[in-house]
Amino acid sequence: MxxxxxxxxxxxxxxxxxxxxxxxxxxxxxxxxxxxxxxxxxxxxxxxxxxxxxxxxxxxxxxxxxxxxxxxxxxxxxxxxxxxxxxxxxxxxxxxxxxxxxxxxxxxxxxxxxxxxxxxxxxxxxxxxxxxxxxxxxxxxxxxxxxxxxxxxxxxxxxxxxxxxxxxxxxxxxxxxxxxxxxxxxxxxxxxxxxxxxxxxxxxxxxxxxxxxxxxxxxxxxxxxxxxGQFPRVTQYTGVKALREVLQEDARFPASKEELIKAQGWKVIDMEGDRRVHAKALLDKLDKGMYGSVGEVLEGLEGLEGL
Missing domain, CATH: 3.20.20.410 (Protein of unknown function UPF0759)
Incomplete structure (x- = not known):
């Protein structure tokens, strides 16, 4: 056995x-x-x-x-x-x-x-x-x-x-x-x-x-x-709210898009439909530039399809 x-x-x-x-x-x-x-x-x-x-x-x-x-x-x-x-x-x-x-x-x-x-x-x-x-x-x-x-x-x-x-x-x-x-x-x-x-x-x-x-x-x-035979959730929320959840843990600002991906992109978040992705999948959708807070990151993702 x-x-x-x-x-x-x-x-x-x-x-x-x-x-x-x-x-x-x-x-x-x-x-x-x-x-x-x-x-x-x-x-x-x-x-x-x-x-x-x-x-x-x-x-x-x-x-x-x-x-x-x-x-x-x-x-x-x-x-x-x-x-x-x-x-x-x-x-x-x-x-x-x-x-x-x-x-x-x-x-x-x-x-x-x-x-x-x-x-x-x-x-x-x-x-x-x-x-x-x-x-x-x-x-x-x-x-x-x-x-x-x-x-x-x-x-x-x-x-x-x-x-x-x-x-x-x-x-x-x-x-x-x-x-x-x-x-x-x-x-x-x-x-x-x-x-x-x-x-x-x-x-x-x-x-x-x-x-x-x-x-x-x-x-x-x-x-x-x-x-x-099934994987449990990793975050309380899904999508952008899940991203907010993990960023609030330890993200430092101000930070560029690249810095956020490097420091936070490895984390896994839940999405709709019982699926999970790395935070990088959402952070990749940000425009290049500097972000001063979690709120500014979320604003940068507003209105994007699939989020």
Whole structure:
């Protein structure tokens, strides 16, 4: 029986005053990618507290510290093996079998296959799977061979790529979309395409980790769709009123048309007929020029057909 888990990159922003964010998050989702571990090595008592605060059916994946991937570059040098072992221990304490590695765009692992093999041969992975996001580019033939030998999962962004370089029993996708600095929200068509790519993978265990400006809402919408076959609304209003709704959140004025599109166009709004579009679709209809307020933006759209 296959499992399909949907979550986000951390629970730190899942903040409801007076509540424990992790406990509340674990009631909404059954999976989380722990991202804070990329920047800081947590105390084991903290890790143990995470495990105690979630249901037994909840799943963690752990992002490995950046020193291993960005400083040591997965080489078998002093400190690398110990750091990897420490993170494998964190996974075990969380009953997690997923350790996420993210190597930078500047590092070409195809030229470091021997070093990576040496490092991984020194540790006992047991049933923990390494999930590797290779930002440099696609893995070459020798690197794919190494990844398969160590049972590594090739992690890709299914909003940007059709799938991993090779088939695996596990599919893991870190989803960022197409925005600047991870500012992005997925519309219905994009979520449908992601889901199709997941289904086409043929994997037995599938994990979607949403990242970005609306990651909790994106993950929740995908869960609702998976359960009932329809996407929920994202805004209270539709059309121009929906645009007003999202602009009032944080739009800064004065701003040019181009600045508004860059800062606000990534957000998704509801339209008539149970459909959703990016705010850019409406902002594109503005005349070029400067706008001093949300009201001036709405005035600029008055009388336009379809709004």
């Amino acid at each position: 296959s499992e399909y888990r949907i979550g986000a990159g951390g629970w730190g922003y899942f903040d409801i005053p007076g509540t424990d964010p992790l406990k509340v998050y674990s009631k909404a989702f059954d999976f989380v990618e722990v991202n804070s571990t990329f920047y800081n090595i947590p105390q084991l008592k903290t890790v143990d507290s995470w495990a105690r605060r979630v249901p037994e059916t909840f799943t963690f994946s752990v992002k490995c510290h950046r020193d291993l991937t960005h400083k040591y570059l997965l080489s078998p040098i002093k400190g690398a093996g110990g750091l990897l072992e420490a993170y494998l221990d964190i996974c075990r304490r969380l009953h997690s079998n997923l350790l996420v590695l993210e190597t930078p765009r500047s590092f070409n692992p195809n030229q470091a296959v021997d070093n990576i093999n040496d490092l991984l041969s020194r540790v006992q992975l047991d049933d923990i799977r390494l999930v590797w996001e290779i930002r440099w580019g696609p893995p070459g033939k020798e690197l794919v061979k190494l990844m398969q030998e160590f049972n590594i999962v090739h992690c890709v962004d299914l909003s940007r790529e059709p799938g991993p370089a090779f088939e695996s029993d596990i599919l893991y996708s870190r989803l960022f979309g197409h925005g600047l600095h991870n500012l992005y929200q997925f519309d219905d068509a994009e979520l449908l395409e992601i889901d199709k790519r997941v289904q086409d993978s043929g994997s037995g265990s599938m994990y979607l980790s949403f990242h970005g400006g609306r990651m909790y809402k994106d993950a929740a919408r995908m869960k609702v769709y998976r359960k009932g």
